[in-house]
Amino acid sequence: MKAAHDLLIAGGGPAGLATALHAVRAGFDVVVAEPRRAPVDKACGEGLMPGAVRALRALGVTVPGQPLAGIRYVQDGRGVQAAFRQGPGLGVRRTSLHLALHTAVVEAGVPVLPLRVSGVRQDATGVTASGTGLRARWLIAADGLHSPVRRSLGLATTSRGTPRYGLRRHYAVAPQSPYVEVHWAPQGEAYVTPLGPRLLGLALLTSWRSPFDTQLAGFRQLAARLPAEAAVTDVRGAGPLRQMASTRVHGRVLLVGDAAGYIDALTGEGLSLALTGAEVLVDHLRRGAPAGYESAWKAATRRHRLLTDCLVRARQQPRLAQLIVPAAERLPRLFATAVNALA
Structure with a gap:
């Protein structure tokens, strides 16, 4: 069967949409399958590093x-900050x-299109997305952290270490500074991101399975600054x-974004x-070398993966x-230097 499109992108989050923009500008015929209506919310730190700002521009x-x-690190009343140089x-x-x-x-x-891709069938000339009626020369799995396409192809591997989770909420509180504050405590980290003149985003990263308010209470200085009555969104x-x-790279299926692999949100580089x-x-x-994407992805993300993995391992000791x-x-x-290497 002849492919109707060059690229079918499974997932209309930032990774899938950015792939679509690059692809259409490279002359590809593209279609995106995303069952959720825009805009889609997600639990994340909402701080774009300078590299992500440049990529969007x-x-x-x-x-x-x-x-x-x-970025400013804070622990037990002491702190250190580093400015972005670029x-x-x-x-956001x-x-x-x-x-x-x-x-x-x-x-x-x-x-x-309001369609969900949960499985694929591929042959020598293209990929068909199960249950959607869509077929393309290539399928791009941009379907997130728990990618159904990655799982259906048997590409998910067992993770090491203690599982970590993210929780996020917004507060109608003015930022104290233009820095992202990273507060460290025994149970995890709290990221305070300025989002507006009177809006803060708070993201908690932790291995503890307990309610948001219980987690926040462990950051005493933050809990005092962010009273429950100032919260303006639910917890995600x-x-x-x-x-x-x-x-x-699996035949004619390529993975991008969180679907391609994710270590931790600790360094704030997921969107970049x-x-x-x-x-x-x-x-x-575009260059007709899809197999080279695997090594290129590893090269492009190596510094981030090494720094993040080392920091998470140290965090868990x-x-x-x-x-x-x-x-x-x-x-x-x-x-x-470390902050700007990641930025």
Whole structure:
């Protein structure tokens, strides 16, 4: 059967939509399958690192948000901060980011169909998405952390270590600074992201399975700043965060974004990696070298994966975890170098 499209993208989140924009600009015929209506919300830190801001700008996508000057680590009343050297980051509501990308894709003439891809059949000339009636030369799995396509193809691998989860809520409170604050406590980390003149996003990363308010109470300074009556959204959760894939290329199916593999949200680079992965993937398809996407993805994400994995491993050792912020405070240049290597 002849393929009706060049690319079928399963998943209309940021990774899938960025892939669609790169692909249509490279001359591909593209269709996106996404069962949820835009904009789609998700539990995330909502802080875009400078690399993600530049990637969006290169796509011609403008997103409203609050400029971010850098990262500040806080623990037991002590703290250290590092400014971004290559321009500001951006605090952006997930719904605003998704709507901006979705609008750009629709304006580029790409159909976004209310369909769910849960399984695929592929042959020498194309891929058919089960139950959708859609067929394309290539299928791009951009269907998130718990990717149904990755699972259906047997590409999910067993994760090591203690599972970690993310919880997020918003507060009508003015930011104290233009920095993303990362508060460290025994049970996990709390990310405070400025999103507007009177709006903060709070994301908790933890291995504890307990209610949001119980988790927040462990960050005494934050709990005092963020009273329950200031909350303006419900709690959203995600996890387990570490999800691995045995490969990013499986015949005519390619994985991108969280579906391609995810370690942890600790370094805040998920969106930057998704946008980078989308560009790398389309470039290899454009050059007729899809098999090279696997090694290119590994090269593009290697620094992030190594730094994040090391930091998470240290985080899960109580004695080492207590030393992370003091070490950053004593070695501010090293801390600034690490922040900007990820930014």
